Amino acid sequence: MLKINHLKKNYPSFSLDCSLHVAPGCITGLIGQNGSGKSTTFKSILGLISTDGGQISLFGKDMHELTIADRQKLGVVLSDSGFSGYITPQDLVPILKNLYPDFDKAFFLTNLEKFGLSGTKKIKEFSTGMKAKLKVLVAISHNARLLLLDEPTAGLDVIARDELLDLLRSFMEQDEERSILISSHISSDLESLCDDLYMIHDGKIVLHEDTDVLLSDYALLKVNAEQYETLEKQYILKVKKESFGYCCLTDQKQFYLDNYPQIVIENGTIDNVITMMIRGAAI
Amino acid sequence: MKGLLIKDFKLMMMQKNFFLSIIAIAVVLTVFVKNPSFIIGYLTFIGSVFTLSTISYDEFDNGNAFLFSLPITRKLYALEKYVFGFLTGACSCLISLILCMIFGLIFGNYSISDSLMTAGMSFPMFLFLLLLMLPVHLKFGSEKGKIAILGVLGAVFIVGFLFVKLDQLLGLGIIASLNSMSDLGIGGLIAAMFAIVAVLFLISYRISSKIMEKKEF
Numbered sequence: 383m384l385k386i387n388h389l390k391k392n393y394p395s396f397s398l399d400c401s402l403h404v405a406p407g408c409i410t411g412l413i414g415q416n417g418s419g420k421s422t423t424f425k426s427i428l429g430l431i432s433t434d435g436g437q438i439s440l441f442g443k444d445m446h447e448l449t450i451a452d453r454q455k456l457g458v459v460l461s462d463s464g465f466s467g468y469i470t471p472q473d474l475v476p477i478l479k480n481l482y483p484d485f486d487k488a489f490f491l492t493n494l495e496k497f498g499l500s501g502t503k504k505i506k507e508f509s510t511g512m513k514a515k516l517k518v519l520v521a522i523s524h525n526a527r528l529l530l531l532d533e534p535t536a537g538l539d540v541i542a543r544d545e546l547l548d549l550l551r552s553f554m555e556q557d558e559e560r561s562i563l564i565s566s567h568i569s570s571d572l573e574s575l576c577d578d579l580y581m582i583h584d585g586k587i588v589l590h591e592d593t594d595v596l597l598s599d600y601a602l603l604k605v606n607a608e609q610y611e612t613l614e615k616q617y618i619l620k621v622k623k624e625s626f627g628y629c630c631l632t633d634q635k636q637f638y639l640d641n642y643p644q645i646v647i648e649n650g651t652i653d654n655v656i657t658m659m660i661r662g663a664a665i
Numbered sequence: 666m667k668g669l670l671i672k673d674f675k676l677m678m679m680q681k682n683f684f685l686s687i688i689a690i691a692v693v694l695t696v697f698v699k700n701p702s703f704i705i706g707y708l709t710f711i712g713s714v715f716t717l718s719t720i721s722y723d724e725f726d727n728g729n730a731f732l733f734s735l736p737i738t739r740k741l742y743a744l745e746k747y748v749f750g751f752l753t754g755a756c757s758c759l760i761s762l763i764l765c766m767i768f769g770l771i772f773g774n775y776s777i778s779d780s781l782m783t784a785g786m787s788f789p790m791f792l793f794l795l796l797l798m799l800p801v802h803l804k805f806g807s808e809k810g811k812i813a814i815l816g817v818l819g820a821v822f823i824v825g826f827l828f829v830k831l832d833q834l835l836g837l838g839i840i841a842s843l844n845s846m847s848d849l850g851i852g853g854l855i856a857a858m859f860a861i862v863a864v865l866f867l868i869s870y871r872i873s874s875k876i877m878e879k880k881e882f
Contacts, residue, residue, distance in 0.1 A: 425730070425882070428733070428734045429733075430730055430733055430734065430881065430882040431881045431882070432881060450736045450737070450738065451736075453735070453736035453737075454736040456734070456736075458731070458734040458735075460730055460731050460734065462727050462730070463726070463727045463728055463729070463730035463731040463882075464726075464728065464731050465728065465731065465732075466672070466676065466722050466723060466725055466726075466728050467725060467726055467728075468676055468679050468722050468725065469672070469675050469676060469679065473672075473675040476668075476671045476675075477668050477671050477672045477675070478668070479668075480667040480668035480671055481668035481735055481736055481737070482736065504679075506726070530734075
């Protein structure tokens with residue numbers, strides 16, 4: 383569906399070198415801190431910025447060869463941009479109808495009401511949450527094959543985030559071939575939604591793993607200096623010095639559960655893993 | 666294209682009170698000036714340059730990034746601004762012609778051919794202005810564009826001045842032949858103006874397309 387191979391973009395104080403793959407029927411998450419390169423990646427995929435190297439292919443085509451019909455199969459949410467704030471959701475109906483041949487007006491209007499979004503109010507008068515819901519609604523209302531969602535849940539409260547994630551799940555249920563690339567810095571959103579995750583830091587992908595594997599096989603080992611010395615380090619990915627000794631990240635939790643019953647083993651969470659991948663040192 | 670045109674039309678409709686007040690001002694001024702043709706130039710100008718305001722609305726709140734993630738091309742966006750400017754200019758011209766006729770009926774002493782002549786002259790003139798301003802606005806944005814347009818107008822003036830001087834010095838006789846265009850009659854003159862605008866459109870559109878293709882959002 384989407385393949386990125388060593389996409390490069392150089393700024394004076396930042397360089398991006400990103401490779402990732404979104405398979406058909408999959409929700410792929412891109413997680414990283416602010417300024418880690420998530421938005422630059424999205425903007426590159428969409429051709430909003432020029433790139434300095436690498437290849438991006440969408441629907442099996444080089445991104446430079448995409449036609450308008452190909453772009454109609456994309457649904458896009460950008461964190462810092464949307465339709466002009468001076469128009470109303472009702473105004474969007476004829477606009478979207480003419481931009482997308484598969485625009486589902488009934489679906490759009492029904493969900494507008496369901497989300498409590500006024501059709502006649504200017505978008506700029508909407509709250510952050512309302513704007514976010516409208517953006518996602520626009521992206522999923524024209525039978526897109528791939529959704530590119532850059533921080534769609536930013537600024538939303540827990541309830542609104544849940545509603546949005548449910549909307550995305552039902553979007554995926556309608557067609558097995560649909561895919562989503564979603565970025566967020568809120569790990570819990572991605573944990574419950576994504577099939578696989580890419581972690582990006584300083585413009586580089588530092589980890590790619592299936593979400594299930596990450597949650598089941600990754601763990602934090604909390605050991606004192608003595609325990610650390612005797613610890614089998616073959617399966618340790620990163621290590622970090624702590625006041626109590628060492629914190630180690632492993633992707634073989636079961637091995638340590640079986641062989642080191644005396645040490646403290648915490649289940650891996652996305653937050654744990656990303657913190658260790660960024661702050662920890664390699665063995 | 667149609668989707669973009671509807672977007673710009675919706676943005677314009679949002680400003681309907683502004684347009685109604687412009688028409689009201691035009692009506693009042695026309696009554697005072699006692700020249701129905703005045704309204705034609707005034708309204709056609711406002712109408713044709715409104716497309717520049719839509720560029721500002723597109724830019725508002727970083728809206729361009731999302732706009733260009735839609736199924737449109739950058740060339741199509743540039744072309745749509747010209748088409749929209751042409752349509753709004755033509756509609757304003759038509760509305761002002763109708764207003765002129767109403768004035769004529771109320772106040773008498775009205776010549777439809779005079780109004781048509783004014784419309785025929787003003788419309789290509791304002792289109793010319795639009796062709797000049799659109800690439801500048803697309804390049805510099807709405808804020809810097811206002812300053813840049815002064816520079817462009819200055820440059821046009823200087824180029825024109827140098828052209829006339831060069832023509833005189835080298836005795837090319839281009840100005841003399843331009844002056845003889847008045848022999849074409851008013852119909853011919855208007856046709857010539859539209860032909861010049863058509864050629865300028867191709868140049869202006871090409872420049873705008875290049876500007877849009879190089880932009881990053």
